[in-house]
Amino acid sequence: MIGDQAGTSGGIHGGWTGTVLRVNLSRATIKKESLRQDWAREYVGGRGLGARYLWEESDPNVDPLSPKNKLLFVTGPLTGTNASCGARYMVVTKGALTGAITTSNSGGHWGPELKCAGYDMIIVEGRAPRPTYLWIHNDEVELRDATHLWGKGVWDTEEMIRSESGVPDTIVASIGPAGENLVRFASIMNDLHRAAGRSGVGAVMGSKMLKAIAVRGTGGVKLADARGFMAASWAMKAKLKESAVTAEGLPTYGTEVLVNVINEHGAMPTRNHTETIFEKAEDISGETLTETRLVANKACFACTIACGRVTKLPGEASSKFMVNTNPRNWKIAGEGPEYENAWAMGADCGIGDLDALIKTGWLCNDYGMDPITYGATLAAAMEMYEKEIITNSITGMPLRFGSADALVAMAEKVAFRDGFGDLLAEGSKRLTARFGHPEFFMGVRGQEFPAYDSRAIQGMGLGYATSNRGACHLKSYTVSPEILGIPTKMDPHVTEGKAEITKIFQDITSAVDATGLCLFLTFGVGLEEMLPQLVAATGVSYTMDSLTQAGERIWNLERLWNERAGLGKGSDTLPKRMLEQPIPSGPAKGMVNRLGEMLPEYYRLRGWTADGKVTAAKRKELGLV
Amino acid sequence: MAKQLRIIPEKCTGCIQCELACSFVQTGTFQPARSLIRVHLFDDQASYAPYACFQCDEAWCLTACPVNAITISAAAAKVVVPELCVGCGLCTIACPYGTVWYSPDTHKAVKCDLCAGDPACAHACPTGAIEYVDTPAADWLGPWAADLNQTHAEMRSGGGA
Numbered sequence: 004m005i006g007d008q009a010g011t012s013g014g015i016h017g018g019w020t021g022t023v024l025r026v027n028l029s030r031a032t033i034k035k036e037s038l039r040q041d042w043a044r045e046y047v048g049g050r051g052l053g054a055r056y057l058w059e060e061s062d063p064n065v066d067p068l069s070p071k072n073k074l075l076f077v078t079g080p081l082t083g084t085n086a087s088c089g090a091r092y093m094v095v096t097k098g099a100l101t102g103a104i105t106t107s108n109s110g111g112h113w114g115p116e117l118k119c120a121g122y123d124m125i126i127v128e129g130r131a132p133r134p135t136y137l138w139i140h141n142d143e144v145e146l147r148d149a150t151h152l153w154g155k156g157v158w159d160t161e162e163m164i165r166s167e168s169g170v171p172d173t174i175v176a177s178i179g180p181a182g183e184n185l186v187r188f189a190s191i192m193n194d195l196h197r198a199a200g201r202s203g204v205g206a207v208m209g210s211k212m213l214k215a216i217a218v219r220g221t222g223g224v225k226l227a228d229a230r231g232f233m234a235a236s237w238a239m240k241a242k243l244k245e246s247a248v249t250a251e252g253l254p255t256y257g258t259e260v261l262v263n264v265i266n267e268h269g270a271m272p273t274r275n276h277t278e279t280i281f282e283k284a285e286d287i288s289g290e291t292l293t294e295t296r297l298v299a300n301k302a303c304f305a306c307t308i309a310c311g312r313v314t315k316l317p318g319e320a321s322s323k324f325m326v327n328t329n330p331r332n333w334k335i336a337g338e339g340p341e342y343e344n345a346w347a348m349g350a351d352c353g354i355g356d357l358d359a360l361i362k363t364g365w366l367c368n369d370y371g372m373d374p375i376t377y378g379a380t381l382a383a384a385m386e387m388y389e390k391e392i393i394t395n396s397i398t399g400m401p402l403r404f405g406s407a408d409a410l411v412a413m414a415e416k417v418a419f420r421d422g423f424g425d426l427l428a429e430g431s432k433r434l435t436a437r438f439g440h441p442e443f444f445m446g447v448r449g450q451e452f453p454a455y456d457s458r459a460i461q462g463m464g465l466g467y468a469t470s471n472r473g474a475c476h477l478k479s480y481t482v483s484p485e486i487l488g489i490p491t492k493m494d495p496h497v498t499e500g501k502a503e504i505t506k507i508f509q510d511i512t513s514a515v516d517a518t519g520l521c522l523f524l525t526f527g528v529g530l531e532e533m534l535p536q537l538v539a540a541t542g543v544s545y546t547m548d549s550l551t552q553a554g555e556r557i558w559n560l561e562r563l564w565n566e567r568a569g570l571g572k573g574s575d576t577l578p579k580r581m582l583e584q585p586i587p588s589g590p591a592k593g594m595v596n597r598l599g600e601m602l603p604e605y606y607r608l609r610g611w612t613a614d615g616k617v618t619a620a621k622r623k624e625l626g627l628v
Numbered sequence: 629m630a631k632q633l634r635i636i637p638e639k640c641t642g643c644i645q646c647e648l649a650c651s652f653v654q655t656g657t658f659q660p661a662r663s664l665i666r667v668h669l670f671d672d673q674a675s676y677a678p679y680a681c682f683q684c685d686e687a688w689c690l691t692a693c694p695v696n697a698i699t700i701s702a703a704a705a706k707v708v709v710p711e712l713c714v715g716c717g718l719c720t721i722a723c724p725y726g727t728v729w730y731s732p733d734t735h736k737a738v739k740c741d742l743c744a745g746d747p748a749c750a751h752a753c754p755t756g757a758i759e760y761v762d763t764p765a766a767d768w769l770g771p772w773a774a775d776l777n778q779t780h781a782e783m784r785s786g787g788g789a
């Protein structure tokens with residue numbers, strides 16, 4: 004490694020707290036350690052720092068659900084500051100859905116609370132002998148029995164911990180029944196509706212018998228240069244107020260603003276990606292949601308965008324979709340849906356019933372599972388049902404495209420692994436393989452695609468194929484230039500220039516993910532606007548070059564980790580449907596994804612071998628072991 | 629009339645930029661636990677209520693203080709004079725809104741002093757939910773007390789039913 008050993012130089016002046024909490028559940032031990040400052044400087048925080056620790060400490064070949072897998076909760080140096088969107092923490096582990104390194108992040112108040120309690124990150128090891136939760140109140144850290152919480156939904160869990168602790172401002176990150184039952188796409192939830200959603204981080208937590216981490220922190224986040232920091236954070240906020248997306252689009256319609264946009268481009272995967280235009284898009288759009296169901300906007304900690312949607316169901320809808328388990332708080336307002344889950348449970352399943360989507364989104368939040376993979380897995384099952392590969396005797400109920408009843412009912416069955424829900428709980432790769440039709444799995448590295456068809460947006464295909472955590476919209480969002488024209492417009496149908504933009508986006512995104520800021524900022528500001536805050540907070544003289552290189556370092560380290568995990572050569576690919584089956588209608592009619600035109604150039608730009616291996620020269624350049 | 633904080637809860641998104649700004653003024657760090665303006669998140673009702681000292685005309689905190697440590701500043705704020713405050717905590721009990729705090733660090737009372745006429749929270753709020761404007765010092769508790777009296781009267785008259 005480049006840089007020096009922990010604690011030998013510099014010292015921490017702000018941004019990071021300098022303390023790591025190590026919790027071994029098997030031995031019931033808790034240790035406070037100094038943060039490796041050399042790693043902090045090179046990998047910044049969040050996604051990067053987490054990857055570095057995981058690389059050092061955990062064998063990529065472990066079973067993700069075994070006690071040997073480690074589960075890291077990592078904040079960034081800007082988490083807990085007043086930098087707009089400085090709310091993020093990252094969960095880093097080997098994903099239960101994918102077997103790849105995963106980095107799932109969440110907003111709300113949990114990450115900042117952890118910083119205020121005095122910790123940059125928590126490393127969770129082993130497996131508790133019985134249901135347990137971790138209690139953190141500043142210096143006071145202990146493992147507590149969670150037997151009485153096991154089986155409870157996320158919302159009850161938060162409330163019960165808060166009331167039994169007698170500390171009303173406690174912020175809780177927890178799993179619901181889905182995580183306990185090792186649903187492969189279980190999420191970790193905080194603040195009721197905020198999710199570290201994808202790749203099954205909740206199942207890893209469940210396998211450790213860790214129900215929750217409850218935090219109350221009353222300390223403060225320090226800054227190396229307070230005056231400089233305030234000036235920089237004001238400047239960024241002013242910029243955010245000027246952008247059409249961060250000042251108008253997101254606050255007015257939330258992420259759901261994208262439904263009509265993407266549909267008009269013929270890029271909205273519909274009925275398990277058999278089509279790309281959803282005829283009922285209008286019914287589930289941000290415009291409709293805002294006009295008919297929105298109660299208020301909600302912001303995460305320090306966020307000046309406030310994209311969160313608080314929605315309310317009319318009484319009839321609430322009771323129409325009531326399922327068996329009936330927590331008292333299901334009739335009140337909740338949050339969502341966001342674009343991704345409205346797509347997965349909506350268009351991808353052919354369902355245009357907004358109320359069913361809101362309801363099932365809440366169910367997913369309370370059960371603690373990822374609505375993207377849930378919706379996409381149900382969509383794959385629906386295609387198999389329509390093609391009569393599976394029948395009622397297996398599914399227990401008709402699974403026709405468009406069935407809102409199936410959507411609501413199956414959510415509960417998945418969370419509790421009841422009946423056919425037990426098979427859905429494995430995700431669509433395992434589900435389709437089980438019935439001999441892996442061609443109906445729509446994803447990469449075991450993780451289902453998000454809401455953009457890669458035949459209509461070529462760059463997204465390359466991004467999905469090379470994404471370290473499996474198909475994901477958050478690792479190189481080239482929808483931004485290809486559809487929205489941010490920062491400049493690119494033609495979504497061509498492959499030229501896509502390798503380059505994908506590499507740049509992947510590296511910059513990795514850097515943003517390491518700071519503790521929210522990716523949505525990038526709609527309104529660039530890394531250069533975030534940089535001065537990072538420098539002033541930490542006192543480390545990052546430059547655009549060194550920060551972008553930190554992003555590239557993170558990307559390459561994740562790649563190396565995956566190589567070690569056996570996900571190397573040949574895994575950068577897309578399903579046949581994307582590569583060979585042309586889009587049947589709409590603006591992108593006749594198109595397939597031309598991955599073969601982009602991948603070799605991408606490898607070359609990355610400085611990797613022709614079959615995508617990280618070279619020794621690249622490792623040396625980035626200071627990687 | 630004096631300038632004071634006017635809070636419009638309907639505009640609030642719960643971002644707590646106001647708490648961060650307030651704690652920064654006091655401590656130089658971002659420490660919401662030390663903020664003198666607090667945002668309560670009523671998650672299940674989708675509402676957020678920022679609240680801070682109302683700078684009451686007839687200030688209960690000021691009246692309650694046994695050593696006259698609470699005075700009125702040039703910005704017409706009720707302020708705690710730390711040199712006089714003996715940390716008895718009576719004002720924290722007297723304030724009907726719970727907006728005077730006891731500081732475990734200084735062992736004295738702390739409350740909003742309107743940042744000497746330039747409140748940081750109002751600057752920081754991105755949605756305009758906090759305004760610093762000329763506004764009459766209303767009898768904030770009046771309508772609430774009237775409501776409560778009415779309810780009690782109804783309960784008494786319907787009592788036994």
Ligand code: SF4
Nearest residue numbers: 681682684688689723
């Ligand atoms: S601290 Fe309380 S009693 Fe004193 S002026 Fe403010 S609101 Fe009134």
Ligand code: SF4
Nearest residue numbers: 640641643644646753
């Ligand atoms: S800064 Fe404004 S919008 Fe944010 S919590 Fe405070 S009052 Fe609400």
